[in-house]
Amino acid sequence: MKKRVVITGMGALTPIGQDVTSFWEGLQEGRSGVRSISRFDPTGFPTTIAAEIPDYDPLDHFEAKVARRMSRFAQYGLVAAREAVRHAQLVMDRVDPVRVGVMVGTGSGGLDRIQEEYQKVLQNGSQKLSPYLAPAMLANMASGEIAIALGAKGPSAAVVTACATGSSCIGEAMRMIQYGEADVMIAGGTEAPITPLGLAAFSRIRALSRRNGEPQKACRPFDRNRDGFVAGEGAGVVVLESLEHAVQRGVPILAELIGYGATTDAHHITAPSPDGAVAAEAMDRALTDAGLSPEQVDYINAHGTSTRANDAVETMAIKRVFGEAAYRIPISSIKSMIGHLLGAAGSVELIASVETIRHGVIPPTINCDTPEEGLDLDYVPHTARKRDVQVVMSNSFGFGGHNVSLIVRRWDPRDESLITS
Structure with a gap:
């Protein structure tokens, strides 16, 4: 029989909030995180707007030497994972680390580091290339960095399905728990595509909104005047557990992942x-x-x-x-x-x-x-x-x-059937 899977922790890093609480407040307020791009000069690009994470400083989260080795997408993923693990009250030396896995994916990987280091090669030759580029550009590196930082020694992977990546990772992590491959999975997605190369690529296929003069009105799903998506960045990570494991740990259950x-x-x-x-x-x-x-x-x-x-x-x-x-x-x-x-x-x-x-x-x-x-x-x-x-x-x-649908249901602690079945 498949095990039930519940959510016990969540972490988010978004353009409208750098934790779950502030993110949720922004959503309720209907707050837009879309602005003119500030990370680089977008002059000459058809699109000059994006949903950046404002005031993000890697040194607020990592030692300088650690930040230097990590692409921005991996940093975002680890920041969100740490919040999710704290939220879940998951202490690794109180669980079996071989039964704790990580599945956090990305669509684009380390675009920022690839672009930066390529410029070094063009200008100064290959000897100036950072030795950190090889791992930093890999799509699995958010999962790797999270596993290293947290000591999670169970199954680790990065499912990549473009814009469905985060959902695919959560769905596949759910299956691992259901069929007994892990008790806990740290799962989700992370992305940092707001670079000159990323902006140019999506602009070239005319996928992006060009409503540069009204950035906060640019993303308008289902509206007749929509003209494309707005690139955003951030990460979302959840802690999934078997119901039995979560009950044994005695931690609050946020919701049940059922489909x-x-x-x-x-x-x-x-x-x-x-x-x-x-x-x-x-x-x-x-x-x-x-x-x-x-x-x-x-x-x-x-x-x-x-x-x-x-x-x-x-x-x-x-x-x-x-x-x-x-x-x-x-x-x-x-x-x-x-x-x-x-x-x-x-x-x-x-x-x-x-x-x-x-x-x-x-x-x-x-x-x-x-x-x-x-x-x-x-x-x-x-x-x-x-x-x-x-x-x-x-x-x-x-x-x-790629098409993915997930279904979550309210957890009712009074529903004894969910605990005893």
Whole structure:
């Protein structure tokens, strides 16, 4: 029998808050983290805005020699992981470290270090290259750094599914616990794509909003005037445990992770399949895994990128799965406030989903002024909404056609069946 999996800790580093508490406050306020880029001079780029983490200083978190060896994405992942582990009251010498694993992925990896060190090679030759570049640029290095820092000696990996990475890592970590490969998994996603190279790459395929004069209004999921996503950065990490292990430790349980579904469009390297059928299949699989009917979902945290194709296809897929119920279920995209965190998006959005359940507040889709024709669901425009929420579905879709849906449910400590079954 599969083990039940619960969430006991969460950590977040985002453009509107550098911990879970401040991040959640920003979401409730409908606060935008999109600004003109300050990390480098974006003059001459078609897009000059992004959702940066303001006032981030590596030396606030790491010794100088440690910060020098780590790419920014790995730093973000470790900062979020430390918060999640503290939140979970997880002390490694009180558990079996070989039963604690790490699965934290990234879509882009160490873009910042790659670009910096390449410039050194061009200007001064290969002998000036940092010896830290080889490990710093690898996509698995956030997981590696987290495992080293925390002493987690169980299974470690970095699942990479582009913008679905964080959700894929959480879903696969869930499976490891369900089938007995680990008791605890530290899982999520991290991303630091706001570099000249990253900005140029996404600008070149016209994926980014060019609303440079109104940055806080640039990301507008489901709105008829949307013109692309806004690049964001940050990390989201959760501590997953088997129910038995969490109860044995006597720690508070935040929510239960009950469903995971994944599919691949097999259609195009960047565009979603236009009929939404395979994305809908991922949602169906998550519902089946959770043992739920569509009517039992109270809120959908949408992928909602603010691109022309994605928002339309996701709406279509939701209608396929939920039928008439789609029109009564609130749906919102927090990317409207924090931008698109790419490989970290799904994990940060799952944290928002858990907070929605815990606090009874659905975050809004800001800037959704006039939904496009056919995008006629309840997108919770402009302001947060108080609502009792028991079950949340969180969707993530990535370049390459990756589709992932996760489902979390409120944990009720009075429900003895969840402890004894």
